[in-house]
Amino acid sequence: MTRVAESTAWRKRTRDEIAARLAEDIFEGAYVNLGIGMPTLVANHVPTGREIVLQSENGLLGMGPPPAPGEEDLALVNAGKQPVTLLPGGAYFDSADSFAMMRAGHLDIAVLGAFQVSESGDLANWHTGRPGDIPAVGGAMDLAVGAKHTWVMMEHFTHDGACKLVSRCDYPLTGLRCVNRVYTDLAVLDVTVGGFVLRDAVGGLDAESLSQLSGVAIAPPHR
């Protein structure tokens, strides 16, 4: 792992800015599952007037925003077990049907957090692998390999400065060759058969400097 100093010349995107950048790329009419944690923020940044449909693994399509205080219903929650609402046109269904739609490519986009993404698109996001840590997988493996497009949203570096883009994951894998794109606080990258390819980066960074910072090969944008 390559470690970098925390102080940098470029301004990192905030979590909301990453979410907004990702939301830009969600196309009209997409069926989208937003994973627990940072991906949840994406819902707040879908461009006005663009209609998309949010799915939640626990049996919802057409998931809406959190309810007003006092309107919470313990029977209407998202994958993170937080209260949500259902939009007109939404539907309830059971777990078997829910995962059928997640696992057979009916979902257009799954947005997941990650510990690591490898240049071949392997994803590690379910378990640190540390002894004593309680493993929990939920729907992560289903989403990773089941959706048409798997997008990862994560910070570029860990708190102690290790790059989360790697040539090979050393955390336990969630899925093999399943990530199509990565949104970080520094850049947006496609994962191709030839490895990471830059789409865009924060000001001051190009593929070469990002590659150097990250310690993995990152090709410049295809023109």
Next chain:
Amino acid sequence: MTRVAESTAWRKRTRDEIAARLAEDIFEGAYVNLGIGMPTLVANHVPTGREIVLQSENGLLGMGPPPAPGEEDLALVNAGKQPVTLLPGGAYFDSADSFAMMRAGHLDIAVLGAFQVSESGDLANWHTGRPGDIPAVGGAMDLAVGAKHTWVMMEHFTHDGACKLVSRCDYPLTGLRCVNRVYTDLAVLDVTVGGFVLRDAVGGLDAESLSQLSGVAIAPPHR
């Protein structure tokens, strides 16, 4: 195959009498699927006051009698595509769920017609095997092996006098070792690991005479 003369000393049960005899044995609360053809008659003979639930493979539980003339609904039919009704407490479901309940032992009793039943419980009822005959299987194989109890309802002999109880089926099989009991116009027989065992027969017939007529071994009733 053993052939017998049509004229006999004993009076055969009519189709309605076979149906009534079988209906006697359907226990309170049973979930029952009645196959196309003769088994359909059983619904008319369920003892008054005994509540059972009829399932139809095309997605009904709680199937009721045919509607009054003029009340037919093309969207509410039985497996034979004849108009039926739904009782209070009935439910509609799709084919995958319907066959899930048929195939996993949720149905208590499937009543099926047959060309032949072997002494090991093999069933042949879906195809004559004659060249030029159009094969059609529908839900027969699912019911035969899926229900908790598979009961066959048929005439004892074919029109040309061949016994339909056989040591080994020569028609194409529907299922292996799946028939538990056979109701014919002459007798009721259990199919056990030791072969056919008589339960009861029309007057004048005992296991020995029935066995001789049928050309297969039939043990006397267990006492």
Next chain:
Amino acid sequence: MSGPEAEFTDTRLLGSRAGTQSWIVTVINKVLPSVAAALSDVHDGATVMIGGFGGAGLPVALVDGLIGQGARDLTIVANNAGNGELGIAALLKAGRVRKVICSFPRQTDSYIFDALYRAGQIELELVPQGNLAERIRAAGAGIGGFFTRVGFGTDLARGKEVREINGEMYVFETPIYADFALIKAERGDRWGNLTYRKSARNFGPAMAMAGAVTVAEVRELVPLGGIDPEAVITPGIFVQRVVRVAQEAVVR
């Protein structure tokens, strides 16, 4: 255009929120103005699922549309192989079908299929009805194949992999995928949510999951929210196109 479709198809300008200026909103709209529009891209050689159990749930208008559309060399996946001269029978009669995958081709008046079959002019893959439903669901649920007891030791399992599981013999069955699934529903909305009518539901929900493009003919279009979310049977994610068919064609 007038009538209910207009509500769903003629505009992407949805007006204004109270107190704000109006703006353009692009909305998901799966409602198409005609059967022809819904079937325009069915290609020669396509695998097409057709819902229904006999006439109950048969999407008559879509099958008629498919005949008019002209695609040839089709593989049809359905419970039955048509009867009389309408519906699937008419498609067969028009010479468009290379192969039928079904459970029950023989019906009282299935003479068109019967004649083609006896003449060796159509291929038949006969599948126990539960295996048919489960194989269709498998395609829609991402299952690569499954073991079932149904069919073991019969002609319909000949040549298939078998396995003993917990002392019982099972047969390996594979998913049935389709390029198009044509189904009939009772009520639909612009997101593709569907309800069905009584036993006409049958193969609709599983086929909707298995079709790469699922086209539903519906008797009634309702605005978004017009279907109780607890009572949606096929969620819109499984449906790509919805067409309202006003006339209830009658096929037994």
Next chain:
Amino acid sequence: MSGPEAEFTDTRLLGSRAGTQSWIVTVINKVLPSVAAALSDVHDGATVMIGGFGGAGLPVALVDGLIGQGARDLTIVANNAGNGELGIAALLKAGRVRKVICSFPRQTDSYIFDALYRAGQIELELVPQGNLAERIRAAGAGIGGFFTRVGFGTDLARGKEVREINGEMYVFETPIYADFALIKAERGDRWGNLTYRKSARNFGPAMAMAGAVTVAEVRELVPLGGIDPEAVITPGIFVQRVVRVAQEAVVR
């Protein structure tokens, strides 16, 4: 006894048809008067499915009843492994559980499970949530096993059979059967038909299919016919026992 249960449990004399004399009618009645009655035969060593996604759909009264009932050495199949001190966590704390099969044991306050797991006092079979749902459904649908892409190449597929199907790698997964399935539903009738409430539906329908004995706690009992047959989610054939639970216990 008084209240709604009386309608369902106190009599098998259903009165008379108009114009005829009355007679005794035995009726199907799956409604039991108490949680204790519904769980009396849970045996030591039983596999028990428990519905719910966190607190949504968790059958709190049945889980409490199971604690009171006293069966030990249980295998619990559920999406989560409990949190706080109530529900599944309380069952674990009472030392009744040998093994948990679930997808997501780690929660913000799953400290009871965490401690038992770290101490090696409970066995965990961790299953991706979709494999969990599909394996439960497989048990209820007569499937002997199936191939899925989910988990391939990960620790959770270690030691499992793999197979290449159409160029993709799949893992073989087996059904999960249960002696008892404990689920929570919104509305039930004496035939065992059930509806659910919003996302509390989750594992209920599949578990109902997989349980040899399925016990549903319902908020409301309705007479036969009180549930629209189009809106029944779990048909009664999958349910053996129904208990009305008046109080809505709150577990997050």
